[in-house]
Amino acid sequence: MADVGQLFAAIVGDAYVSAGDAVSDDYAHDEALTATWQRPAAVVRPADTAEVARVLAAANERGIPVTARGSGTGLSGACTPHADGIVVSFERMAAICEIDTQNHVAVVQPGVTLDQLDAATREHDLVYPVFPGEYSASLGGNVATNAGGMRAVKYGVTRHQVLGIEAVLANGEIVRSGGKFVKATTGYDLTQLITGSEGTLALVTEATLRLYPRLEHSATVLAPFAVLDEVTHAVPRIVASGVAPMVLEYIDVMTMASITASAGLDLGIPQAVKDAALAYLVVVLEERTQDRLDESVGELGALLGELGAIDVYVLPAHSGQQLISAREKSFWVAKAAGANDIIDMVVPRAQISEYVTKVGELAQLYESLVVGCGHAGDGNVHLAVFQPDSEKRYKLLRGIFEAGMALGGAISGEHGLGTEKRRYFEELEDPAKIALMRRIKVAFDPNGILNPGTIFEPNHQPTNHEVTA
Amino acid sequence: MADVGQLFAAIVGDAYVSAGDAVSDDYAHDEALTATWQRPAAVVRPADTAEVARVLAAANERGIPVTARGSGTGLSGACTPHADGIVVSFERMAAICEIDTQNHVAVVQPGVTLDQLDAATREHDLVYPVFPGEYSASLGGNVATNAGGMRAVKYGVTRHQVLGIEAVLANGEIVRSGGKFVKATTGYDLTQLITGSEGTLALVTEATLRLYPRLEHSATVLAPFAVLDEVTHAVPRIVASGVAPMVLEYIDVMTMASITASAGLDLGIPQAVKDAALAYLVVVLEERTQDRLDESVGELGALLGELGAIDVYVLPAHSGQQLISAREKSFWVAKAAGANDIIDMVVPRAQISEYVTKVGELAQLYESLVVGCGHAGDGNVHLAVFQPDSEKRYKLLRGIFEAGMALGGAISGEHGLGTEKRRYFEELEDPAKIALMRRIKVAFDPNGILNPGTIFEPNHQPTNHEVTA
Numbered sequence: 001m002a003d004v005g006q007l008f009a010a011i012v013g014d015a016y017v018s019a020g021d022a023v024s025d026d027y028a029h030d031e032a033l034t035a036t037w038q039r040p041a042a043v044v045r046p047a048d049t050a051e052v053a054r055v056l057a058a059a060n061e062r063g064i065p066v067t068a069r070g071s072g073t074g075l076s077g078a079c080t081p082h083a084d085g086i087v088v089s090f091e092r093m094a095a096i097c098e099i100d101t102q103n104h105v106a107v108v109q110p111g112v113t114l115d116q117l118d119a120a121t122r123e124h125d126l127v128y129p130v131f132p133g134e135y136s137a138s139l140g141g142n143v144a145t146n147a148g149g150m151r152a153v154k155y156g157v158t159r160h161q162v163l164g165i166e167a168v169l170a171n172g173e174i175v176r177s178g179g180k181f182v183k184a185t186t187g188y189d190l191t192q193l194i195t196g197s198e199g200t201l202a203l204v205t206e207a208t209l210r211l212y213p214r215l216e217h218s219a220t221v222l223a224p225f226a227v228l229d230e231v232t233h234a235v236p237r238i239v240a241s242g243v244a245p246m247v248l249e250y251i252d253v254m255t256m257a258s259i260t261a262s263a264g265l266d267l268g269i270p271q272a273v274k275d276a277a278l279a280y281l282v283v284v285l286e287e288r289t290q291d292r293l294d295e296s297v298g299e300l301g302a303l304l305g306e307l308g309a310i311d312v313y314v315l316p317a318h319s320g321q322q323l324i325s326a327r328e329k330s331f332w333v334a335k336a337a338g339a340n341d342i343i344d345m346v347v348p349r350a351q352i353s354e355y356v357t358k359v360g361e362l363a364q365l366y367e368s369l370v371v372g373c374g375h376a377g378d379g380n381v382h383l384a385v386f387q388p389d390s391e392k393r394y395k396l397l398r399g400i401f402e403a404g405m406a407l408g409g410a411i412s413g414e415h416g417l418g419t420e421k422r423r424y425f426e427e428l429e430d431p432a433k434i435a436l437m438r439r440i441k442v443a444f445d446p447n448g449i450l451n452p453g454t455i456f457e458p459n460h461q462p463t464n465h466e467v468t469a
Numbered sequence: 470m471a472d473v474g475q476l477f478a479a480i481v482g483d484a485y486v487s488a489g490d491a492v493s494d495d496y497a498h499d500e501a502l503t504a505t506w507q508r509p510a511a512v513v514r515p516a517d518t519a520e521v522a523r524v525l526a527a528a529n530e531r532g533i534p535v536t537a538r539g540s541g542t543g544l545s546g547a548c549t550p551h552a553d554g555i556v557v558s559f560e561r562m563a564a565i566c567e568i569d570t571q572n573h574v575a576v577v578q579p580g581v582t583l584d585q586l587d588a589a590t591r592e593h594d595l596v597y598p599v600f601p602g603e604y605s606a607s608l609g610g611n612v613a614t615n616a617g618g619m620r621a622v623k624y625g626v627t628r629h630q631v632l633g634i635e636a637v638l639a640n641g642e643i644v645r646s647g648g649k650f651v652k653a654t655t656g657y658d659l660t661q662l663i664t665g666s667e668g669t670l671a672l673v674t675e676a677t678l679r680l681y682p683r684l685e686h687s688a689t690v691l692a693p694f695a696v697l698d699e700v701t702h703a704v705p706r707i708v709a710s711g712v713a714p715m716v717l718e719y720i721d722v723m724t725m726a727s728i729t730a731s732a733g734l735d736l737g738i739p740q741a742v743k744d745a746a747l748a749y750l751v752v753v754l755e756e757r758t759q760d761r762l763d764e765s766v767g768e769l770g771a772l773l774g775e776l777g778a779i780d781v782y783v784l785p786a787h788s789g790q791q792l793i794s795a796r797e798k799s800f801w802v803a804k805a806a807g808a809n810d811i812i813d814m815v816v817p818r819a820q821i822s823e824y825v826t827k828v829g830e831l832a833q834l835y836e837s838l839v840v841g842c843g844h845a846g847d848g849n850v851h852l853a854v855f856q857p858d859s860e861k862r863y864k865l866l867r868g869i870f871e872a873g874m875a876l877g878g879a880i881s882g883e884h885g886l887g888t889e890k891r892r893y894f895e896e897l898e899d900p901a902k903i904a905l906m907r908r909i910k911v912a913f914d915p916n917g918i919l920n921p922g923t924i925f926e927p928n929h930q931p932t933n934h935e936v937t938a
Contacts, residue, residue, distance in 0.1 A: 100817075100819070101705065101709075102705045102817075102818075102819030103705070103817045103818055103819050103848075104705060104708060104709070125709065126709075145654055146652075146653075146654045146658075148652045148654075152651055152652055153651075156629070156651055157651065157652050159658070159661070160625070160629060169901070169905065173901040173905075174901075175899060175901055175902045175905065176899070176902075177902070178879075179817065179877045179878065179879065180817035180818075180819075180848075180877055181815045181816070181817055181818070181847060181848045181849070181878070181879070181882070182621055182622075182625055182626065182847050183615075183617045183621055183626050183815050183844075183847050183848075183849050183882040183883055184615075184815055184879040184881065184882055185614055185615045185617075185665045185667070185881050185882065185883055185884065185885040185886070186879040186880045186881045186885075186886060186894065186898075187886065187894060187898070187902070187903070187906050187924055188662060188665070188666055188670075188906045188909055188910075188924075189615075189628070189661055189662065189664070189665055190902070190905070190906070192628070192658055192661035192662065193657060193658065193661065193662045193909075195658070196654045196657070196658055197657055198654070201657075213708065213709050213710070213711045215711060236570065236571045236572070236573060239573060239682065240570075240573070240594065240595075240682050241682070241757075242682045242684060242757035288710075288711035292761065346650045346652050346653050347650070348569075348571075348572045348648065348649035348650055349571070349572055349649075349650070350569070350571030350572050350649075375652075378650060378651050378652050379572075379649075379650045379652075380650070380652050408648045408649055409648065409650070410647075410648065410650070410653040410655040411655045412653065412654050412655045413650070413652040413653055413654065414652055414654055415654065416654040416655075417654070417655060417656065425655065425656065429655075429656070430644060430645070432638070432642040432643075432644055433644045433645075433646070433656070433659070434656070436638065436642075436644065436659070436912065436913070437656050437657045437659075439912035439913075440657055440662075440909060440912050441657075442912070443905065443908035443909050443911070443912045444905070444908075455656055455657075
């Protein structure tokens, strides 16, 4: 332990390495509900890219596992260290290098939080549009997990904003990819490949992020429906209408009750409507003028009526914000309620109700409670699973993933596979595809030092023979 | 030759293989101005993915080079066959499998043209928003080159629309990646890695493409400026205003003269204005109602006045379409005028005028004529180069690429490197990055059969030792 600490202290300085018992438990875990906490041999806090490069070169030479860490708000265990490894924490690399108002990009270091970036862009009437619901999350973590959130239906996810990166490879080489532009076909798109790779391919030390004009006029519209099926049928009609919703969420009745209760939020919905509603659709519109917003809200209200909404509520600004904020905190509500795991599968949005029906059947089969809400606009469904028995829970989750994949879905929409969903991925995904991903992993990280155990089981590292055969 | 033909005829049928002298010259080239035509040993026209898989497995076993071909409209030589290789032509795989109006996606085979897809989506009031200017181009080719075009400033480029692919690997394995959703973090993003890889990593046999509501109200606004610098300064202001331009193009005075003359187009601009203008900005706006369009056009006009436009012309619908269409054909005008090469570098859009100034200096230094126009909204500048001496032209292009890269740009915005720009890429790009790309190439295609010579020189194929070291 002491050796590892000294090795890296020689690079970043004694003050910026904690080793052995001096390592805080904070570094032993992220927010995944199921992961086992594990303290690393050392936590290393580099000051700049050059130090990151030296740290990785030293780790690579000795085969020391490296786990990159931003704010540690991940939900799938990708930030779980190894006992013989180090955490590279980006807390000292947290500068907003530039808000470029000509090219409409921000250049940030990985430790910058969404909160900080939002404050900095607001001054210029610009916005970084990815809001995965946890504002203390770091941009480095967002890039590593390709974070999504509610606004993906309009703006896409993190990968659609990452125009360029600087990254350090396992061997300490520093590469730059992309830049302050949307377009390029100049070799393979390393930016896109590294984005969402959960710290297994390279450590991102700088990101160039796309910004948009901040439209100041927005409204939140809430529509209760008698059945979820009507919600999912409404979604394509709302998108096709051209009102360009920024948020299109569905919330099931139990989740709505718990998040509003937890936030002490009264939306003024009559009891009779609450009794009749099984699913709520929340739509947020934004426009650059109040007139346009009023017009769009009117059109949306009429359309929701046609589409079978029991009623339509245009929430006062404050309540609208509270509801969105309560929705964003649904993970914490689930956690507080004792949820044993969470799932964030993505399916084609038209298949949401079929997926949720399957989930209900499986929950019954395995005597479990599964409640949820989801990004109705993009098919990303968040489920909280209450089933303390791990074997039953495994079968339930495997069943849910199989059902969703049969509908054309993928295991994780935005949390990533981390350590906690890799088993399902390896069991259910096409082996040819996983083998290809393993070969890509080896092309980046032949010694397997970067976040081993995330996405792939470490013991499945292919041999050189397998790679070059 | 005959052997190769027979080998593949056994897979796809005699009627769908041409070999030896029966190969038409059409298959010997794409539209790159500088590439040497080369007929392949055979042209193979598979009927479906299973046949593509068998064709690749057979080629891989024997080390036969494979060049994939859609419509052959590429501009960088990525579709140049090898004398001992085959062309896999997708002309029989040209079906629109599905227009999914619930999930707002199209599922297409690679041989489908942009024209066909546009007609099919129009029926549903949807649009596939990438218009690279050549409507006979195939979607397979668009995916391979990550095609861009004028609307990237609003909708992004091809990679932003490709939600999923089916692809055949060099060894004949079929993999599927992504699906009918915008979000996923489930292993490495093979969809994004294969998109833009110019046929060197895998053959795409199906693509799931994002569609958008088709906004029927649009207007074209033309603003002459005295200097290019004013145009580039105007661009961020126009974007920041929130009018969400669909097209933001600049056209230099010589290109404007040649494309309007070639199209027989009179835009009604007084001679005095023409004499004072050195650069034109073309803005296309689209909205879902005529009222909104009129309002936005009014705002834009006022803004352009503030930003120094000599005058502002709202073109009648017909002239607007003609101008855009003439602009799209600028390559053909340049070709007809005897251009020796074309360049499509991308730089940060705020750096366009600095880049164009450098280009002017270099053109003078090498006694060459360079004229152009560009996607002002996204920094992608198209230049036609008139310099018949190949050594001088090489020095000029190398100088231009160096200058643009120093400004934060990349060699190709949308045409790709192909065979014709790879020399500059290998000479000017970071060797560590190229080495990483080569390792990725080997992870997909260890025998190097897929489009050898595109992006990388074939003789630089790394050895197994280099890959696994």
